Amino acid sequence: MALSWSDQAIWWQVYPLGFTGAPPVGDGGPVRHGLRHLRSWLDHVAELGCTGLQLGPIFASETHGYDTVDHFAIDRRLGDDADFDALVGEAGERGLRIVLDGVFNHVGRSFAGDPGWLRRGPDGEPDTFEGHDRLVALDHGQEAVRAYVASVLGHWLDRGAAGWRLDAAYAVPAEFWSEVLPRVRARHPQAWFAGEVIHGDYAGYVARSGLDSVTQYELWKAIWSSLNDRNLYELAHALDRHDAMLESFTPLTFTGNHDVTRLATRLDDPRHLGHALAVLFTVGGAPSVYYGDELGLQGVKEEREGGDDAIRPAFPATPADLPKQGREVFGLHRRLIALRRANPWLARARTSVPHLANRSAVLRSGDGSGQALLTLLNLDDRPYRFPLGPGRYAVAEAGDAGAGDPALVPAHGWRVLLPAP
Template structure:
């Protein structure tokens, strides 16, 4: 299946294109700006564009007003169709962000609300997923955009939606990949009950940056054991950054460990994504306040040539590591075993059948020789790959 080869470049269109912070009456054709970045995503090594909210909303996109209409700040349906055509012509898949747990207060069907604000946000009202009309509406939205060429959906706040709901609404008439945003809980059970193809792997995300900051690879080892178990049920959607969390370059206490985090991401099983800007070492701190996401959702220049020069070495690092992934596509379902472990050094072997990739990570301030056959010395705060082929 095509999702086994997917590597997503995720972007948040409203921020990326510099759209106004709240709804506007007139259509502004900003979606065409994204076409300038399609070749950039391909050169990075990605095979799909994972878009944040693009439907008509009051402010940040997660307060939807109309799921059948492109947000006027971004353009119209013709702009969307053109973007899909341009992406597909290059072999890029398109994924949309489906916000079906909650809507804006001005959503035209207040009789569908289940009462109360979503997670205390007074502008977000939760939908009643036991209402057949809600199920019909969500199914109709999915089919409408699937018919316009959508290849995948990220289902926002899926953790707040009864898993059984998805089984009643997901169209299965096309080869569309559905994954849910699940932050905590039993990932495998949610997939089995919901019929989703995947969910977001937040546990691994946290273990990657936390183990590097604390120089405690035992945390990563534990998380990888749990990650392997998930692969018995489904292939998780993996990441080290997205539109909802502090930028990786800001989160890491030592910038030399950026490569370590990326190397882990691209050798463990899963369907990985790169959040736009992380490949340029963008920085940004998420804060729990009004406007607290602005720093992690900035506007981009009109085309890649206008990016600052300092970020391109990180772009090339991504290319190198994504290249490893693409040369070994079986890694999507690989299990990862820990072959050597200390607080500051770890050897990870990801294998599938007779093929394997061995990743050696050293986050100490001294060179490290791993007690494994034919392994080289890894320099202080360095990393190395070995492969079976």
């Protein structure tokens, strides 16, 4: 199967309102041009090796961006149309595509659209989203709502966006997207649409909706949980399900995002950060790096008002202002991303587990035509010699110096091996 540009994408996900230090409430004040701040980080993203920016909400909203009030206007805390155009243009000069975050399950209370588009309960009041009083649900059964969403998607694709992440897609009937997306694809056949889906039948939702991808929360959870419990059987089980998804679509994979505790905080043993990243970048999918994770930032997600603030921090004016201690983690991300880009077939690779124990595993990722690599994971307190079978291998990347026997991995070490010539 030929790979599309989106199959081979490696995303840098950023939450712009937090990143730029925007005020917590959109008060209609002067335009602040926060997107200019983001433009000063494009070289950082390119140096990391990512091929695109996956932006959090940038449209006019009441507070955190997921309470949109006008999908056709840039939030005044972030700038205006000219700032958006400049961001798209400067990103394109660096080979970076931009994907936007579209919130179309619900809107803010002061939504500028037709109030008749809201879904209402028996009492005539608008339905709310998951108990959030300020978030009111759109009525996805209305043709007017389908036409509105299609027009928003097309408008920003016309302006240079390459695709959309569709927030809370799990709450939207799949059939809604199956009617909306063909209208948009008629003019933008290369556009990419990924839905936020947390639980359930990922492949089934993709098939019914016509989306290109969904968020792979199962693999996200299995990565950190298996490392914390030193139970790689959990990871192997998740990879088996992941392989089944790859039969029909390329999942959006990640070890962190704007809604979860950061990886460096989630892991009980900091020595296992490299293991998590090695898995992310050597199995199938379209990997995403959440801003700051490439620097090893810490942050806890809390279920309270303001509980996202720690994982959505403001960044300094330029990368030169970053603390130096994050460079080692940055370098590790950069090397693994370079390995991924040198082996683009990994986007659709299937991963088997030819050796598996609680604390050791060999992951074999291959494309079915002879290209393959091995990822060796050792969570034990002692070195472990892996049974590699026939053939010769060379260390492509490692959590240690990688010298000597490729099959002998140090305690709490990992390696990625490629067939030796």
